Amino acid sequence: MRISTSQMLHAMQWAMERNYTRYHDAQQTVVTGKRIQRPSDDPFGASLGITLHRQIQESEQYQRNLTTAKNFLSITDVALENLNDLMVQVKSLAVQAATDTQNPEGRSAIAQQIKQIMTEVISIGNNTTYGDRYIFAGTQTLRAPFRLDGETLVYDGDHGNLNVELSPAVVMSINVQGDPLITGIYQAMANIKRYVETNDIERLSKEGLQELQNQLDNLLRTRAVVGSKIQQVEMIQQRLEKRHVDFTQLLSGIEDADIADAITKLKMAETTYQVTLATMARMENLSLLDFLR
Amino acid sequence: MPWTFFGVELASRALQAMQAAMNTTGHNLANVNTPGYSRQRVNLATTEPHVIEGVRTLFMGTGVRVESIQRIRDLFLDARVASTNSEYQRLDTLYSRLAQVEDLFSEPTDAGLSRQITAFFNAFQELSTNPENIGVRANVYQQVEGMARTFRQLASRLDEMLVEMEQRIQATASEINAIAKSIADLNVKIRYNKALGTTPNDLLDKRTNLIEKLSEYVNVRASEMPDGTVRVSLGEFVLVDAERSNTLPEGIDYANKAFTDGVNRTAQVTGGSVRGLMDAVEYVRLYRARLDTLAGELVTAVNAIHQTGYGLDGNTGYRLLEGTSALSIRVSADVEDINHIAAASTNAPGDGSKALELARLRQIPLAGLDNKTIPDYYSALVAELGEHARSASAGQENQKIILQNLQAEREAVSGVNMDEEMANLLRYQRSYQAAAHLVSVMDAAIADMIAAFVGRR
Numbered sequence: 027m028r029i030s031t032s033q034m035l036h037a038m039q040w041a042m043e044r045n046y047t048r049y050h051d052a053q054q055t056v057v058t059g060k061r062i063q064r065p066s067d068d069p070f071g072a073s074l075g076i077t078l079h080r081q082i083q084e085s086e087q088y089q090r091n092l093t094t095a096k097n098f099l100s101i102t103d104v105a106l107e108n109l110n111d112l113m114v115q116v117k118s119l120a121v122q123a124a125t126d127t128q129n130p131e132g133r134s135a136i137a138q139q140i141k142q143i144m145t146e147v148i149s150i151g152n153n154t155t156y157g158d159r160y161i162f163a164g165t166q167t168l169r170a171p172f173r174l175d176g177e178t179l180v181y182d183g184d185h186g187n188l189n190v191e192l193s194p195a196v197v198m199s200i201n202v203q204g205d206p207l208i209t210g211i212y213q214a215m216a217n218i219k220r221y222v223e224t225n226d227i228e229r230l231s232k233e234g235l236q237e238l239q240n241q242l243d244n245l246l247r248t249r250a251v252v253g254s255k256i257q258q259v260e261m262i263q264q265r266l267e268k269r270h271v272d273f274t275q276l277l278s279g280i281e282d283a284d285i286a287d288a289i290t291k292l293k294m295a296e297t298t299y300q301v302t303l304a305t306m307a308r309m310e311n312l313s314l315l316d317f318l319r
Numbered sequence: 320m321p322w323t324f325f326g327v328e329l330a331s332r333a334l335q336a337m338q339a340a341m342n343t344t345g346h347n348l349a350n351v352n353t354p355g356y357s358r359q360r361v362n363l364a365t366t367e368p369h370v371i372e373g374v375r376t377l378f379m380g381t382g383v384r385v386e387s388i389q390r391i392r393d394l395f396l397d398a399r400v401a402s403t404n405s406e407y408q409r410l411d412t413l414y415s416r417l418a419q420v421e422d423l424f425s426e427p428t429d430a431g432l433s434r435q436i437t438a439f440f441n442a443f444q445e446l447s448t449n450p451e452n453i454g455v456r457a458n459v460y461q462q463v464e465g466m467a468r469t470f471r472q473l474a475s476r477l478d479e480m481l482v483e484m485e486q487r488i489q490a491t492a493s494e495i496n497a498i499a500k501s502i503a504d505l506n507v508k509i510r511y512n513k514a515l516g517t518t519p520n521d522l523l524d525k526r527t528n529l530i531e532k533l534s535e536y537v538n539v540r541a542s543e544m545p546d547g548t549v550r551v552s553l554g555e556f557v558l559v560d561a562e563r564s565n566t567l568p569e570g571i572d573y574a575n576k577a578f579t580d581g582v583n584r585t586a587q588v589t590g591g592s593v594r595g596l597m598d599a600v601e602y603v604r605l606y607r608a609r610l611d612t613l614a615g616e617l618v619t620a621v622n623a624i625h626q627t628g629y630g631l632d633g634n635t636g637y638r639l640l641e642g643t644s645a646l647s648i649r650v651s652a653d654v655e656d657i658n659h660i661a662a663a664s665t666n667a668p669g670d671g672s673k674a675l676e677l678a679r680l681r682q683i684p685l686a687g688l689d690n691k692t693i694p695d696y697y698s699a700l701v702a703e704l705g706e707h708a709r710s711a712s713a714g715q716e717n718q719k720i721i722l723q724n725l726q727a728e729r730e731a732v733s734g735v736n737m738d739e740e741m742a743n744l745l746r747y748q749r750s751y752q753a754a755a756h757l758v759s760v761m762d763a764a765i766a767d768m769i770a771a772f773v774g775r776r
Contacts, residue, residue: 028731028732028736028739029731029736030358030730030731030733030734030735030736031351031734031735031736031737031738032351032352032730032734032735033727033730033731033734036726036727036730037727040723062427064418064421064422064426064705064708065421065424065426065427065701065702065704065705065708065709066417066418066421066704066705066706066707066708066709066712067705067709068705068709069702069703069704069705069706069709070702072426072427072701072702072705073698073699073701073702073705075427076426076427076431076433076694076697076698076701077694077695077698079427079433079434079437080433080437080694080698083434083437083438083441084437084440084441086441087441087444087445088444090444090445090448091444091445091448094448094449095448157449157452158451159449159451159669163669164667164669165663165665165667165668165669165670166667166668166669167451167667167668167669168451168668168669184667186665186667186669186670187672188669188670188671189447189671189672189675190447190448190671190675191444191447191675191678191679194682195682197675281427313737313738313741314737314738314741314742315737315741318741318745
């Protein structure tokens, strides 16, 4: 076949350009560590990558939601435990007052103590906050939920739920409304205090203690619910962490270059390019002109 | 026997012929790097023989002459190079434009719209868990604004690109018209020379180069006429016919990929960089429309939820977003006071259920988005863009290889080989030397003859 001089030069030039592009691409892959630089490198992989990135970004948000839920529930749990302690104290005071050996002075002192405890109940209701949110106020979280109107405890909150999405389509209500739980406890204590003050031993030991026990049971049930919710949150947290790792690995499998492979390819591209340059340099010397004369 | 100086004349003709051959070789060597140059060959032939009448008629050779200087060219290869070049230029132009679009979308990176959309929904998730918090509300506002800004930037960059591409098509059309005019001018010169019986090789090369330049822009078909002129057409539209050239219609019909005046003059474009640009315009318009749909649906769907919610100020009916397209989407003035951002379904500050509803919008397929969710609609758009770019890139690489092979084939026929020319030069030089020697031999013979006569006197 007849070969023209410029054809040979062109062929070399094309080879050089192509090999240089390959060398550059291989280098780019190694330097960035990414297999997909742009969607056209792998349209399906890129779109999968976008979805995985989104899921990772979303799961980071769910982690934050879970932390919020867990903290909120833990604060609630501590408050409920304190309420429980106060109720146990009132119960033992009531039992003490119900004994025949108590004199009126003693009962009056007990009534004073119960009154003190009732103030503490209100304090727990009004001072337990998450950040600046009143946790026992339903969704009226910006104002203190309890106030005294004479002897009765008025609930200014509502019965709304605070819902948090913990993972896709899993929504949990994380709050315990102050009414009827705390209002009920307060009412039971108020009744006992009244029976003690009025020396109504009969009603104190029957209805009074019974009602207190009912409220205590109610509180225990609520605490059990809160406790199981905390467990649930922790479980979801662990699952989400694992999913986060899975997503990250999947994403890496799609987007990241196999470094060993990429370096081998780079080395190969480099060698090819060197050979091209060397060939080009040698070709310069070959001409009939050099042999004439 | 012929006349006295017969031999000297024969030798001088040989000298002239060899000189012409050496000059042509020199011309070839000088143009070894001229793009589109076809090597030329001197065709030598014997001159008319001298007839000596006698008992037996004798033909006596009278030497050599230059019959023609031929341009070595394969016209079939030229046509194939031109059509392959058109297809290559179309794909190359399309790919480089789509690569620019890919850069604008910046996927998959942190700068892409995808992250912004997710951040937008995440901000509402966060708000649902902390609806009263001013810091969280400020973050929501930032994310909404950031997303809207990214939409607008992307849309306006794509619009700028569209304008630039349309201008480029118009500019190329003017260049096509100018080239057509030059070809028509060359046609006139070539026809004149042909009529005189000469072959204007370099003009032919020039014309071939111009036709090849045209084939970079559009798909052209060139057919040579018996009088030496070429007729160049773009589809049914005749660009050049002998000495006449026609300017392209000024209108562009993107749907049918043609230049048209809207009445009866239409030039259908199927190849070349112009078609590549037309295809790119069509694709970019498609992405642009998708982006508009996405932005419009997002505004509608988000507001439908947001307007039923309550702000911290206890009022309802606030819009979160405004606008109908990717270019006009922006944060509504309603929520400039961040307390107006609606997180609650009822007038209760701690209620985050409306924010949660908004955050969960991302999981809901929307009828206006072909029953896709907002994030899925967007990633489908990116995948579509990637697929278009990938297929253009693959096609471009294939066409490039075919084109290079064809060009090599043509170079093999028409290209100059320096070694070959050097060998020819050597050959012609030796012939020249021989002819010169012949002159001196003849001269000596004639001198002897004259001396003989003069000496006798």
